Amino acid sequence: xxxxGHPAEPPNESPLQDPAAPAVVQQGAEPLLAVxxxxxxxxxxxxxxxxxNGVRYHVDAGETLAVLGESGSGKSVxxxxxxxxxxxxxxxxxxxxxxxxxxxxxxxxxxxxREVRGEGIAMIxxxxxxxxxxxxxxxxxxxxxxxxxRGMSRRDARKRAIELLDLVRIPNAKGRVRQFPHEFSGxxxxxxxxxxxxxxxxxxxxxxxxxxxxxxxxxxxxMDLLAEIQRERNMGxxxxxHDLGVVAEVADRxxxxxxxxxxxxxxxxxxxxxxxHPYTRALMDSMPRLDQRGQELNTIKGxxxxxxxxxxxxxxxxxCPMAIDLCREKDPELxxxxxxxxxxxxxSDELMRDE
Amino acid sequence: MGRYVARRLLQLIPVFIGTTFLIYLLVWALxxxxxxxxxxxxxxxxxxxAVMREKFNMDDPLFIQYGKYLLNxxxxxxxxxxSGTSVGTLISNAYPVTIRLALIALLFEALIGVIAGILTGLxxxxxxxxxxxxxxxxxxxxxxFVTGYLVQTVFxxxxxxxxxxxxxxxxxxxxxxxxxxLASVSMAYVARLTRTSIAENKRADFxxxxxxxxxxxxxxxxxxxxxxxxxxxxxxxxxxxGALMGGAIVTEGIFNxxxxxxxxxxxxxxxxxxxxxxxxxxxxxxxxxxxxxxxxLYAVLDPRIRYD
Numbered sequence: 001x002x003x004x005g006h007p008a009e010p011p012n013e014s015p016l017q018d019p020a021a022p023a024v025v026q027q028g029a030e031p032l033l034a035v036x037x038x039x040x041x042x043x044x045x046x047x048x049x050x051x052x053n054g055v056r057y058h059v060d061a062g063e064t065l066a067v068l069g070e071s072g073s074g075k076s077v078x079x080x081x082x083x084x085x086x087x088x089x090x091x092x093x094x095x096x097x098x099x100x101x102x103x104x105x106x107x108x109x110x111x112x113x114r115e116v117r118g119e120g121i122a123m124i125x126x127x128x129x130x131x132x133x134x135x136x137x138x139x140x141x142x143x144x145x146x147x148x149x150r151g152m153s154r155r156d157a158r159k160r161a162i163e164l165l166d167l168v169r170i171p172n173a174k175g176r177v178r179q180f181p182h183e184f185s186g187x188x189x190x191x192x193x194x195x196x197x198x199x200x201x202x203x204x205x206x207x208x209x210x211x212x213x214x215x216x217x218x219x220x221x222x223m224d225l226l227a228e229i230q231r232e233r234n235m236g237x238x239x240x241x242h243d244l245g246v247v248a249e250v251a252d253r254x255x256x257x258x259x260x261x262x263x264x265x266x267x268x269x270x271x272x273x274x275x276x277h278p279y280t281r282a283l284m285d286s287m288p289r290l291d292q293r294g295q296e297l298n299t300i301k302g303x304x305x306x307x308x309x310x311x312x313x314x315x316x317x318x319x320c321p322m323a324i325d326l327c328r329e330k331d332p333e334l335x336x337x338x339x340x341x342x343x344x345x346x347x348s349d350e351l352m353r354d355e
Numbered sequence: 356m357g358r359y360v361a362r363r364l365l366q367l368i369p370v371f372i373g374t375t376f377l378i379y380l381l382v383w384a385l386x387x388x389x390x391x392x393x394x395x396x397x398x399x400x401x402x403x404x405a406v407m408r409e410k411f412n413m414d415d416p417l418f419i420q421y422g423k424y425l426l427n428x429x430x431x432x433x434x435x436x437x438s439g440t441s442v443g444t445l446i447s448n449a450y451p452v453t454i455r456l457a458l459i460a461l462l463f464e465a466l467i468g469v470i471a472g473i474l475t476g477l478x479x480x481x482x483x484x485x486x487x488x489x490x491x492x493x494x495x496x497x498x499x500f501v502t503g504y505l506v507q508t509v510f511x512x513x514x515x516x517x518x519x520x521x522x523x524x525x526x527x528x529x530x531x532x533x534x535x536x537l538a539s540v541s542m543a544y545v546a547r548l549t550r551t552s553i554a555e556n557k558r559a560d561f562x563x564x565x566x567x568x569x570x571x572x573x574x575x576x577x578x579x580x581x582x583x584x585x586x587x588x589x590x591x592x593x594x595x596x597g598a599l600m601g602g603a604i605v606t607e608g609i610f611n612x613x614x615x616x617x618x619x620x621x622x623x624x625x626x627x628x629x630x631x632x633x634x635x636x637x638x639x640x641x642x643x644x645x646x647x648x649x650x651x652l653y654a655v656l657d658p659r660i661r662y663d
Contacts, residue, residue, distance in 0.1 A: 085566050116569075131563070133582075144570065144574070182659050
């Protein structure tokens with residue numbers, strides 16, 4: 001079971017961008033978590049799938065970065081790489097850096113990475129039913145971290161676990177701490193998962209589609225809870241989602257992913273007002289809107305590219321309504337398009353001038 | 356849980372009556388004269404046969420016979436053989452040996468099978484994996500009597516490491532080699548079952564979660580992975596112990612062990628109906644109780660299973 005690992009080769013220069021340059025100019029020194037020039041391949045029998053092709057993003061303390069994109073765009077793979085829980089092989093990190101408080105995690109030792117997990121960076125998974133161990137009580141799964149990592153006694157750990165369950169507003173935490181995951185409802189299970197991720201007071205919380213498996217009313221409650229916890233603890237949060245509605249409410253910044261790369265990054269207000277990439281615009285247009293009731297929903301034509309054969313030039317050009325010859329030839333670089341905004345599109349200038 | 360156990364125990368009663376009746380029916384319906392050859396070279400005298408038929412109620416209708424047998428059985432009386440030995444004594448001589456043999460076999464199965472399964476399940480493809488896959492296939496394919504005679508000939512007669520046959524008191528040490536032979540096939544199954552279970556669970560989401568929580572590798576494997584993978588393996592071992600308790604006719608025969616399997620075999624050959632019925636009745640009860648224990652253990656291992 002290889003979940004630890006180091007890049008197959010030393011990080012080399014990314015063809016697209018200087019790995020050292022932060023995506024968005026920001027005040028102060030080193031960001032809390034910064035991913036740059038991350039390349040990951042899946043070496044399968046069918047060939048090499050280039051799953052990540054130079055991903056970069058960063059998140060600061062007290063900030064929520066939403067990573068947006070279709071299924072298979074590399075959102076979760078990026079998160080798993082940051083956590084160091086990518087299965088290698090088949091996956092291989094071929095280039096890039098993941099800096100947590102300035103320290104490159106990809107070159108760190110396995111034991112140092114383990115220390116960072118849970119305590120530095122914690123993760124909430126999509127499906128809490130399968131992500132929680134079915135044969136242990138919820139309490140045990142929270143307490144084991146406290147006892148292993150904090151050296152707490154059984155009794156103190158139990159007390160703290162109840163506090164954590166209280167914190168995520170699980171009613172009757174005292175009784176529920178002794179129950180098994182299957183005795184929890186979907187929403188309660190996700191709350192328990194959040195409590196578990198908070199046990200070691202992480203500085204960064206990665207939430208991988210935390211509400212996808214839940215029904216709509218519960219989704220809103222869980223998102224509110226996450227946002228509140230993130231604010232109170234001044235955590236950096238990476239929120240992976242494909243739900244644009246969720247993003248608008250809680251995110252500070254948005255990074256849009258397509259075919260294993262970031263195609264646009266901007267603060268939430270400006271990106272909603274004026275998307276700087278045709279893909280972002282297509283995503284926004286595909287949202288159901290109240291003023292378009294009764295009309296057919298807009299969709300993005302075509303399918304995401306196969307990662308074993310990413311088209312030459314801009315990977316979005318086969319589906320892009322604005323594609324020109326240049327797009328078929330040259331892969332656009334991720335360049336600044338406005339104050340604190342970047343986009344990887346040859347025609348982003350026209351997009352920004354539009355409307 | 357309590358109600359479930361009570362219900363299961365009550366279910367034992369009809370099963371017990373049904374099986375004993377069936378066995379009784381089969382044994383007494385066996386063709387041939389049970390007294391043939393009992394009196395040496397000459398046929399038994401009429402007077403002797405008459406006494407025996409009277410003593411074993413053989414002239415009563417079958418249901419009356421069975422009723423009388425059951426009544427005695429419920430009082431703890433297993434009856435006598437034709438030569439007058441108490442069946443209860445025969446069983447109490449043979450059963451401890453069978454239990455020892457079964458426990459040794461179970462230990463081999465569990466120890467070697469589980470360790471081989473964990474090693475190959477965790478590592479995945481490679482030399483070790485191939486070695487275990489091929490050797491288990493080999494063990495499964497070869498009948499026990501071949502393994503038994505092979506072990507007896509090589510280690511007992513040629514190398515002289517073990518006694519080729521087991522003495523009358525059948526101590527733990529003497530039963531190691533027969534126990535290994537008896538375990539060989541199930542050991543291979545345990546190894547494969549463990550390997551599959553581990554390989555399946557190591558990609559499970561909850562294992563990934565344990566890693567993401569920053570749990571050390573030995574806890575990820577030793578606590579999170581093993582506990583989940585143990586469920587099918589423990590179930591198999593429990594059921595197998597039930598089967599082992601039923602004696603091993605082949606292994607006992609090869610190593611000359613005076614166990615319950617041999618007792619049944621000899622009794623059937625000699626048409627000792629009382630002995631056959633007595634032993635099989637006991638084995639039925641043991642098997643039913645073992646099955647109940649396995650079902651209960653299953654609920655202990657997997658909290659998602661509730662019997663209410």
